[in-house]
Structure formats: C-alpha cells, structure tokens
Amino acid sequence: MPMQHHASPILVQHWEGYELARDDTHRYVWIWMGSNIRLIGLSLGDDAFGYDHGWCYPRDIELVTKAVAEWDPDTQDEPMGWHKRPTHPVRRAPPPPREPRLQPGALRARLVLPRQRMPRPQLPRRPRARGPRPRERTRMTATDAADVDQEPAPADDGGMLPPYSAEDAVCPMCQNREAFTWFRPALPPNAVQTDWNGGLRRGSRPKRLERECARCTYKWDEALVVDRPGMTIDALVHALDNATPYPVELDREVLKHVAHQLLAMLYLTARPDHPLWQYSNGRPPAATAPQDPAASPVCEAPHATRDEEDACERRRLTNTKESSR
Structure with a gap:
C-alpha cells in the first residue's frame, strides 16, 4: 500500500504528537524531544510502549512535514x-517484486538443434616475472646500533586491530562521534561475512569488538579491552615500528619508551580505516630463490598455440647449453 499523507496532521494523545502519514505497516508521528523534533515510526500492531524507527530533526515543523x-x-x-538516528537497525525499503519466471511446459513446441563442439580459443600465455628478491629490512638494537650489517630478521609482524576507542570513537567516513558496539567471536580462515559495508569480507578474525556508526552505519573492528579503553602501548609500538622511513628498525625497548612518552604528552586515537589496522594472520610471503634474468631469458612474444610455445622453449634451452660450452 502506498504512503497515505494526511491533509492536516492528526493529534495522537498517547504520544502527544501529530501523525503526518501512514503506510501498510507503520504510522509516522512527530513529537517534541528536547531541542529537537523526532519523527517516529509506530507499528500498526502495537505502538503503546515503543517505536521501531526514529529520526531527529531541528525544531522546524515545516522541515519535518x-x-x-x-x-x-x-x-x-x-x-x-x-541529523541523528537514535534507533537500530536501519529501516530498509521492501525489495522490488521479481518478474514471473517461465514455467516448464509453457511452450508447446521448441526447435532442437544438433550440438556442435566449438573450438577452444588459444590465448597467449602470460610471461613469468623473474628478477632479484627485494631488499629485506634489518633490525638494529639499542646496544649495537652501529652494527647495521647483520643478517635480516624473519618477518614476525602479525596482524593487529586498533585499540578500543570507547566514547572517543570517530567514524572514518562521516566523522560522527556516536558508535554502537557488539562483541564478535573469532572466525576461521574460510569464513565469509556477507554484509560488511555493502560487500563481502573473507578470512579469519580474532575475538573483537565491532563498532558501527550511528549515522552512516559504517563498520570497523577494534580490539578487546585489556586494561582500559584508548590507545595501548602495544598498539602504539606497532604503529611506530611500521612508520620508520628507512630499512633499519629500532629495538622494541626503544619503541616502548617512545610510546610511553607520547601517551604521557598526547591523546592518541587510531584510524581504523588505515591499512596498518587491517587484520591479517601475519604470515610472511613465501621466499623465492634469486635468479639472474640474463642467465635464463624468457621469450616475451605471445604464441598462438601451445605447440609453438613449447618449440620456442626448446630452442631457448638449446641455445643456453651451446653458450655454456
């Protein structure tokens, strides 16, 4: 049933407000709410003790109407x-009706053609990238800062979520300072979240606190509270360790000292939309042996068929053996 708008507002004695319109499930009434006007959606079945939806407007009756x-x-x-939505979840419009599907047997006669096997197109193979490994980052301690030629340390940087921001939460999308909080259990590596900011999110997640903006419903994850809400020493050390612009890192004790000094001087809040706080399992990429591109060149020209590509590879190996003699 489409929306039925009233020519003049109807007084609702129970809520001390005025009904402006109604549809097949709710009636929409505005009431005075402090320094605002709140438009509420009352269920047609039971509206004596609460309302399903609410939206706050400035104290302007013409604007609400x-x-x-x-x-x-x-x-x-x-x-x-x-400018504010005090209720949850967000109201959603009903989905549009689907077009009727053709039932089996609706067509009396149909044309049956013999099946023909189509030839499979031959696509050029993508050349494999070859080259030296990128330079790894080394680690410098506080006692032997002068020795920078040590062996590179293995990657041990696991994933980390931003600390719980409590009442200091700021939405990365609309800068709103009101956010809902829900506890979420850990997820396995093959988990798929179907409704995550309008898309899908795959992968494992630890136990966490899910925050949702009260204005634009943007979601982000934050870590569980360990001691007290706000920036933690471990999170700030993680940020400082990934902020160095040179391939030599500081020792963790140095980073912890800097983190203590910064927390004593500043109020810090993490930006949950930054790539640093996107959780991962911290596994380093698989290492590949360095190869000299001049020793084993790869033909960059595309080939129409697989046989031509194999013939080109055999010629390359033959030339390599003859040059090594």
Whole structure:
C-alpha cells in the first residue's frame, strides 16, 4: 500500500504528537524531544510502549512535514534531512517484486538443434616475472646500533586491530562521534561475512569488538579491552615500528619508551580505516630463490598455440647449453 499523507496532521494523545502519514505497516508521528523534533515510526500492531524507527530533526515543523511529504517508503529506506538516528537497525525499503519466471511446459513446441563442439580459443600465455628478491629490512638494537650489517630478521609482524576507542570513537567516513558496539567471536580462515559495508569480507578474525556508526552505519573492528579503553602501548609500538622511513628498525625497548612518552604528552586515537589496522594472520610471503634474468631469458612474444610455445622453449634451452660450452 502506498504512503497515505494526511491533509492536516492528526493529534495522537498517547504520544502527544501529530501523525503526518501512514503506510501498510507503520504510522509516522512527530513529537517534541528536547531541542529537537523526532519523527517516529509506530507499528500498526502495537505502538503503546515503543517505536521501531526514529529520526531527529531541528525544531522546524515545516522541515519535518516536507521531508515526510517527499518520502516514498516503498523505494527509499529513510526520509531526508535528519541529523541523528537514535534507533537500530536501519529501516530498509521492501525489495522490488521479481518478474514471473517461465514455467516448464509453457511452450508447446521448441526447435532442437544438433550440438556442435566449438573450438577452444588459444590465448597467449602470460610471461613469468623473474628478477632479484627485494631488499629485506634489518633490525638494529639499542646496544649495537652501529652494527647495521647483520643478517635480516624473519618477518614476525602479525596482524593487529586498533585499540578500543570507547566514547572517543570517530567514524572514518562521516566523522560522527556516536558508535554502537557488539562483541564478535573469532572466525576461521574460510569464513565469509556477507554484509560488511555493502560487500563481502573473507578470512579469519580474532575475538573483537565491532563498532558501527550511528549515522552512516559504517563498520570497523577494534580490539578487546585489556586494561582500559584508548590507545595501548602495544598498539602504539606497532604503529611506530611500521612508520620508520628507512630499512633499519629500532629495538622494541626503544619503541616502548617512545610510546610511553607520547601517551604521557598526547591523546592518541587510531584510524581504523588505515591499512596498518587491517587484520591479517601475519604470515610472511613465501621466499623465492634469486635468479639472474640474463642467465635464463624468457621469450616475451605471445604464441598462438601451445605447440609453438613449447618449440620456442626448446630452442631457448638449446641455445643456453651451446653458450655454456
């Protein structure tokens, strides 16, 4: 049923407000709420003790009336012009009706053609990249800072979530300072989250606190509270360790000392949208042996068939053996 707008607002004695319109599930009433006007969606079945949806507007009755008049709840999730949504979850418009599908047997006769096998197209193979390994980062301790020619340390940098920001949360998308919090259990490596900021998210996750912006519903993960909310020493050490612009790292004790001094001088909050806080299992990439591109060149020209590519590879190996004699 489409939205039914009233020519003049109808007084609702129980809520001390005025009904502007109604649809097949809710009626929409505005009430005074402190320094705002709140537009609420009351269920037609039971509306004596609460409401399902709410939107806060400035104290302007004409603005609220115009927003409801221009709103189509069958195609739009929410009205326009509000500055705060105090209810959860977000209202969603009903999905559009699907087109009727053709039932089996609807066509009396059909044309049957013999099956023909189509030839498979031959695509050029992508040449494999060859080259030396990138330079690894070394680690410098506080006692032997002058010795920078030591062996590179293995990658042991695991994933880390931003610390729990509590009441200091700031949405990375709309800069809103109100966020909901839910505890989420750990997920296995093959887990798939189907509704994550309008898309899919795959992979394992630890136990965490999921934050959701109260205005734009953007979601992000934060770590569990260990001691008290806010930036922690370990998280700040993790950020400082990944902020060095040169291939020599500082010792962890040095980083912890710097982190203590910064927390004593500043109030710090992590940006959950930064790539540093995107959780991973911390596994380093598989190491490959260095190869000299001049010793075993690869033909860069595309080949029409697999046989031509094999013949080219055999000629390359023959030339390599003759040159080594």
